[in-house]
Amino acid sequence: MLSRQTLFWLSRVYDLPGSDARFLQAVRDNCAYHIRHCPEYRLICEAEGFSPDCLHTIDDLAKLPLLPTLFFKRHHVSSMPEWRTAMRVTSSGTSGSFSRVGFDWGCIFAEIPMVLRLGFYHKLVSPVPARYVILGYKPGKQDRMGVARTMFGLTHFAPPVGRFYALKWKDGGYLPDLDGAVKTLARWARGALPVRIVAFPSYLWFGMERLEELGLSVRLPKGSKILLAGGWKQHYAQEVDKSTLYALARRVLGVEEENIHEFFGAVEHPIFFNTCKKHHFHLPAYARVIIRDVRTLKPLPMGEVGLVNLITPLINATPVTSVMTDDLGCLTPGEDCGCGLKSPYLTVLGRAGLNDITTCAAGAAELLGKGEMP
Amino acid sequence: MIFANGELRSDREINAVIAELEIYDLPGTLSGPPLEADTVLDALEALGAELDSGALDPLIAQYAPPGAREELERVRPQISRAALERRLALELGGLAGPRPFGRSEVRPLGVLLHIAPGNMAGLPAFTAVEGLLTGNINLVKLPHGDKGLTLAVFQKLTQLEPRLAPWLYAFDLSSQYSGTIKALAALADGIVTWGGDGAISAMRKLAPPGCKLIEWGHRLSFAYLSGWDGMDLSPLAEHIVRAGGLLCSSCQVIFLDTGHLSVAERFCKQFLPVLEKAAASHYKTPGQAAQAALYARETALEQTVDRTGSGDLNFPGQSCSLTLRRDMDLELSHLHGNVLVKRLPRQELIPVLRRRRGRLQTAGLICPDSEREVLAALLARAGVNRITAPGHMSDSFPCEAHDGEYPLRRYVRVVDIENPQGRTETAPEQENF
Numbered sequence: 001m002l003s004r005q006t007l008f009w010l011s012r013v014y015d016l017p018g019s020d021a022r023f024l025q026a027v028r029d030n031c032a033y034h035i036r037h038c039p040e041y042r043l044i045c046e047a048e049g050f051s052p053d054c055l056h057t058i059d060d061l062a063k064l065p066l067l068p069t070l071f072f073k074r075h076h077v078s079s080m081p082e083w084r085t086a087m088r089v090t091s092s093g094t095s096g097s098f099s100r101v102g103f104d105w106g107c108i109f110a111e112i113p114m115v116l117r118l119g120f121y122h123k124l125v126s127p128v129p130a131r132y133v134i135l136g137y138k139p140g141k142q143d144r145m146g147v148a149r150t151m152f153g154l155t156h157f158a159p160p161v162g163r164f165y166a167l168k169w170k171d172g173g174y175l176p177d178l179d180g181a182v183k184t185l186a187r188w189a190r191g192a193l194p195v196r197i198v199a200f201p202s203y204l205w206f207g208m209e210r211l212e213e214l215g216l217s218v219r220l221p222k223g224s225k226i227l228l229a230g231g232w233k234q235h236y237a238q239e240v241d242k243s244t245l246y247a248l249a250r251r252v253l254g255v256e257e258e259n260i261h262e263f264f265g266a267v268e269h270p271i272f273f274n275t276c277k278k279h280h281f282h283l284p285a286y287a288r289v290i291i292r293d294v295r296t297l298k299p300l301p302m303g304e305v306g307l308v309n310l311i312t313p314l315i316n317a318t319p320v321t322s323v324m325t326d327d328l329g330c331l332t333p334g335e336d337c338g339c340g341l342k343s344p345y346l347t348v349l350g351r352a353g354l355n356d357i358t359t360c361a362a363g364a365a366e367l368l369g370k371g372e373m374p
Numbered sequence: 375m376i377f378a379n380g381e382l383r384s385d386r387e388i389n390a391v392i393a394e395l396e397i398y399d400l401p402g403t404l405s406g407p408p409l410e411a412d413t414v415l416d417a418l419e420a421l422g423a424e425l426d427s428g429a430l431d432p433l434i435a436q437y438a439p440p441g442a443r444e445e446l447e448r449v450r451p452q453i454s455r456a457a458l459e460r461r462l463a464l465e466l467g468g469l470a471g472p473r474p475f476g477r478s479e480v481r482p483l484g485v486l487l488h489i490a491p492g493n494m495a496g497l498p499a500f501t502a503v504e505g506l507l508t509g510n511i512n513l514v515k516l517p518h519g520d521k522g523l524t525l526a527v528f529q530k531l532t533q534l535e536p537r538l539a540p541w542l543y544a545f546d547l548s549s550q551y552s553g554t555i556k557a558l559a560a561l562a563d564g565i566v567t568w569g570g571d572g573a574i575s576a577m578r579k580l581a582p583p584g585c586k587l588i589e590w591g592h593r594l595s596f597a598y599l600s601g602w603d604g605m606d607l608s609p610l611a612e613h614i615v616r617a618g619g620l621l622c623s624s625c626q627v628i629f630l631d632t633g634h635l636s637v638a639e640r641f642c643k644q645f646l647p648v649l650e651k652a653a654a655s656h657y658k659t660p661g662q663a664a665q666a667a668l669y670a671r672e673t674a675l676e677q678t679v680d681r682t683g684s685g686d687l688n689f690p691g692q693s694c695s696l697t698l699r700r701d702m703d704l705e706l707s708h709l710h711g712n713v714l715v716k717r718l719p720r721q722e723l724i725p726v727l728r729r730r731r732g733r734l735q736t737a738g739l740i741c742p743d744s745e746r747e748v749l750a751a752l753l754a755r756a757g758v759n760r761i762t763a764p765g766h767m768s769d770s771f772p773c774e775a776h777d778g779e780y781p782l783r784r785y786v787r788v789v790d791i792e793n794p795q796g797r798t799e800t801a802p803e804q805e806n807f
Contacts, residue, residue: 040679047678294664352664
């Protein structure tokens with residue numbers, strides 16, 4: 001089972017061809033593990049005539065049994081007894097149905113080098129202490145939400161000397177406190193320490209609009225950054241919206257575009273995706289993505305739009321090797337980006353079930369109106 | 375978000391809104407002039423005119439789920455003035471009038487708390503309209519995922535007719551706020567609950583004794599096919615894809631009037647391409663097609679994981695599927711174009727369907743004309759409340775009952791008033807209107 005560690009301790013974080021062999025071996029071992037330990041996964045593999053021996057080349061990854069995220073919402077499957085897992089994390093389902101994914105210790109041991117290497121690569125790691133304004137949830141015992149943990153994790157790249165949370169758990173629900181966040185920002189802007197805003201994109205948008213409404217604009221100290229996470233699903237890649245967002249950040253916060261970082265990952269696929277300086281999500285060596293036809297679910301060639309299938313051998317505790325998200329997106333050759341990375345990048349364009357692409361502002365309006373979690 | 379007295383207010387004001395309701399608004403409104411059905415009809419007519427002119431299209435596009443515009447087009451005739459007037463006459467006619475002791479009058483229950491459903495856009499507004507038509511004050515607890523449509527409709531309605539404002543309140547709260555729902559229930563004379571067993575049991579616990587419970591629980595519907603060879607099955611396929619199994623009236627199981635598995639298998643092979651064709655033409659956008667493909671994939675996985683050794687025969691199609699099961703029970707299908715097929719010879723119909731008594735709603739019937747009367751009578755005796763052509767299972771018909779009852783009748787009470795001059799012994803029995 002060291003094949004997984006061999007992959008995740010890899011130093012060239014965006015070298016896909018160079019990691020193919022390790023990736024394939026790790027997936028083979030990961031699948032074999034789930035087949036041995038997860039009765040449901042075994043049944044599915046048997047029904048589809050799949051075994052790890054079917055994986056000869058990187059293209060064979062398409063043969064992995066595809067499990068939609070809906071499956072994890074309806075079946076809390078596991079390849080490990082709970083006492084052997086390190087933690088359980090849930091997706092932010094609001095309607096009572098959510099995925100529950102267990103993380104094993106080996107997975108956490110593999111995630112640490114991945115996050116550190118990518119953190120250094122994208123210049124997120126800094127020895128200078130920072131103050132954090134989190135436009136998101138405060139993690140607590142009351143929930144096991146992946147997004148809250150991710151945001152909390154993001155507050156460790158620079159040593160934290162203060163944290164303000166804009167969503168607070170009160171009387172059995174989350175209440176947004178944008179005004180409090182705005183006041184804190186204004187106060188910390190006068191200090192010397194860099195400020196890092198960790199936010200759902202939609203919340204950042206509304207926070208900045210609120211600042212502008214109040215006629216406030218602050219200049220955050222040098223080295224300040226904006227880290228956007230978790231709002232992916234409300235924030236489909238629309239270049240117009242993004243450029244408006246960046247311009248607004250420059251205007252009201254004094255944060256330049258290159259200091260705005262975006263991340264995504266899913267509870268079912270906790271890979272640390274980062275944007276490059278051109279704001280594209282290039283595939284790291286620890287994951288592969290297949291875009292699939294919306295009707296037949298067959299793999300599509302580079303550039304075509306379809307359902308996003310995320311593959312990683314990261315987790316042994318839950319069979320999330322090949323997960324079918326309900327997002328629609330496409331892959332573009334890395335060379336087309338211009339940032340220098342060769343690895344293809346993923347653009348998410350919409351979501352299954354929706355007719356149109358929801359704009360950032362409409363999504364946030366709904367969230368703020370209800371004071372609910374996204 | 376809260377809608378009260380024609381205005382939107384923040385969730386944080388919930389306790390203040392409830393206190394105002396209890397102390398000022400409800401007693402004030404109930405002491406004032408009653409709400410005339412004509413006022414409501416006028417306002418709805420004005421809203422209907424805006425709808426027809428396309429003025430509401432941006433609102434619908436912004437708030438309603440895909441396909442809502444088409445759905446609305448289908449139900450539009452039911453909210454026309456003529457249709458609502460017909461309903462008032464049919465459902466409440468005959469309740470009031472002279473009686474041997476004096477007279478009977480129809481009065482609203484008073485305050486209705488609606489626990490509104492989330493499976494069909496527009497229903498939360500519709501349940502409130504039924505409450506308004508009968509002269510009640512309506513407190514509507516909106517479903518999760520309402521996305522602002524109902525609030526927008528209520529705002530529009532009260533702008534068109536400000537006199538409706540004190541009769542209409544909406545609460546877009548998460549169900550976690552059970553304390554709030556209990557406080558609202560304490561103000562109500564009747565609670566109208568739409569939803570599954572969970573919602574209904576929860577409301578029964580929260581309702582104070584003496585409060586009238588009006589429950590529109592989840593129902594199951596099915597298609598019944600007898601002698602289908604050579605018949606056009608595409609309306610049934612279109613219904614299955616369009617309704618997605620999400621409505622009480624939508625087909626969960628296709629029952630075949632046969633005892634032979636081979637006949638049922640032959641039906642599946644014959645029907646699958648018809649269903650695929652309906653799916654291909656219904657799921658037009660990539661987003662819709664993707665969702666259908668995901669549901670079909672999920673169905674296949676659930677069949678593998680949950681139904682091992684069951685002997686089910688799977689007929690996976692593109693964006694849809696058929697599952698032939700060996701038992702006869704009426705049960706929930708995999709939904710979203712993934713439907714169950716079972717054998718149910720007509721002589722078994724009553725004992726089998728009786729196991730689901732109180733849950734049955736619509737049967738879509740396909741059979742030769744000569745058999746229609748016999749089969750319809752059999753289905754009605756088994757407890758089915760609606761018998762339609764398969765393509766019309768989820769359509770609403772003018773003047774139809776709801777789950778075997780007239781809803782408006784449940785939202786009113788009859789007040790008997792004795793004539794102080796003494797009983798009118800000779801009052802004629804037939805003097806009803």
